[in-house]
Amino acid sequence: MATPSLLLLLLFFFLFLFSSNVAAKQTRFYRSMSPTSLGLHKEKLTHLHFYFHDVVSGPNPSAIIVAQAQTTKNSPTLFGALAVSDDALTVGPEPNSKVVGKAQGMYAFASHNEIGLVMAMNLEFSEGKYNGSTLSLFGRNPVLKKVREIPIVGGSGVFRFAHGYAELKTEWFNITSGNAVVEYNYNNISPSGEAQPPPFLFFFFYFHNVVNGPNLTALRVAQAQTTSFGAVNVVDNPLKIGPESSSKVIGKAQGMRLGY
Ligand SMILES: *[C@@H]1O[C@H](CO)[C@@H](O)[C@H](O)[C@H]1NC(C)=O
Ligand SMILES: *[C@@H]1O[C@H](CO)[C@@H](O)[C@H](O)[C@H]1NC(C)=O
Numbered sequence: 339m340a341t342p343s344l345l346l347l348l349l350f351f352f353l354f355l356f357s358s359n360v361a362a363k364q365t366r367f368y369r370s371m372s373p374t375s376l377g378l379h380k381e382k383l384t385h386l387h388f389y390f391h392d393v394v395s396g397p398n399p400s401a402i403i404v405a406q407a408q409t410t411k412n413s414p415t416l417f418g419a420l421a422v423s424d425d426a427l428t429v430g431p432e433p434n435s436k437v438v439g440k441a442q443g444m445y446a447f448a449s450h451n452e453i454g455l456v457m458a459m460n461l462e463f464s465e466g467k468y469n470g471s472t473l474s475l476f477g478r479n480p481v482l483k484k485v486r487e488i489p490i491v492g493g494s495g496v497f498r499f500a501h502g503y504a505e506l507k508t509e510w511f512n513i514t515s516g517n518a519v520v521e522y523n524y525n526n527i528s529p530s531g532e533a534q535p536p537p538f539l540f541f542f543f544y545f546h547n548v549v550n551g552p553n554l555t556a557l558r559v560a561q562a563q564t565t566s567f568g569a570v571n572v573v574d575n576p577l578k579i580g581p582e583s584s585s586k587v588i589g590k591a592q593g594m595r596l597g598y
């Protein structure tokens with residue numbers, strides 16, 4: 339039979355264990371784990387093929403412009419417009435084709451000189467073994483080009499650790515209504531294996547952000563009433579070899595910048 343002092347000792351022991359556990363939880367937010375426990379030993383290439391329906395007009399649009407700059411209405415390329423989408427993904431190009439998922443996210447018109455979108459979207463699938471799994475894509479979409487390529491930056495569910503790219507081709511585009519159907523071909527690797535490390539490159543350039551003057555490269559399209567926290571800017575900033583405004587342009591940084 340345990341004596342009261344032994345009981346007390348056991349109680350302290352458990353209290354100590356408990357408190358050291360709490361301390362461990364408070365100071366550590368990481369632990370190492372085996373990659374194979376997450377299925378990282380095998381690599382599987384999946385090809386997905388579907389159509390993306392972007393309906394921007396009519397009684398039931400699936401993509402809506404939520405913000406734009408004051409100058410956007412005068413821009414032939416809609417520079418500064420920001421849209422939120424819940425677009426259907428279907429097996430065929432017809433409007434009544436079977437829906438296999440949704441493309442939920444944002445796209446911004448982020449180019450001065452062409453209709454060029456920056457897309458930040460999650461594709462959520464609703465069919466069979468893909469039901470509930472998502473792929474995240476982030477990239478540049480110059481919509482009038484015949485073929486565009488957008489990186490897949492990750493995924494969830496059966497697409498955990500996914501990476502790959504999507505090739506987009508416009509199936510049809512109605513210039514009057516703005517509605518479009520786009521064919522998506524995805525080459526997707528998931529889960530990733532031991533990929534070759536990419537070659538190491540060092541880039542060096544200047545990012546020119548012009549927020550004053552006649553030709554702005556960054557436009558404020560939305561903001562909170564009180565602070566710069568919450569500001570949304572759409573940018574098409576030139577990347578130049580040097581800091582001078584006359585310096586040679588070697589690229590563009592097109593996208594969104596959020597103030598926080
Ligand atoms: C997909 O999953 C949801 C939620 O689990 C379920 O309600 C739905 O019936 C599933 N759809 C298909 C086609 O399996
Ligand atoms: C294009 O959209 C307009 C406006 O909604 C519509 O009247 C027209 O029929 C559409 N054209 C085609 C080829 O679908």
Ligand SMILES: *[C@@H]1O[C@H](CO)[C@@H](O)[C@H](O)[C@H]1NC(C)=O
Nearest residue numbers: 450451553554555574575576
């Ligand atoms: C405005 O600036 C952008 C970015 O530098 C450039 O591409 C565009 O041609 C300029 N537009 C005009 C009208 O100067």
